[in-house]
Amino acid sequence: MANISGMLNNLRQQRTRLQNQIEQLDDAISAIGKLVGSNGVGRGRGRGRGPMKVRAKRHLSAAGRRRIAAAQRARWAKIKQQRG
Numbered sequence: 001m002a003n004i005s006g007m008l009n010n011l012r013q014q015r016t017r018l019q020n021q022i023e024q025l026d027d028a029i030s031a032i033g034k035l036v037g038s039n040g041v042g043r044g045r046g047r048g049r050g051p052m053k054v055r056a057k058r059h060l061s062a063a064g065r066r067r068i069a070a071a072q073r074a075r076w077a078k079i080k081q082q083r084g
Contacts, residue, residue, distance in 0.1 A: 060068075
């Protein structure tokens with residue numbers, strides 16, 4: 001019985017040590033994730049909070065591109081007019 005108690009105590013010590021190592025790894029992953037940048041690419045899961053949500057890619061309609069192009073042409077026209 002003493003042998004089983006010793007094995008159980010040994011397993012508990014190993015579990016505590018491994019939990020500490022996991023916490024250190026989580027901290028390292030979190031620190032590196034913060035260095036990646038604000039766009040979220042390559043960021044880790046954190047501390048068991050589930051996977052990060054990926055934002056859907058945004059698309060512009062043809063009409064939206066035309067409005068942006070027209071606005072840019074107006075800005076250039078204004079600059080050219082000011083130059084003379």
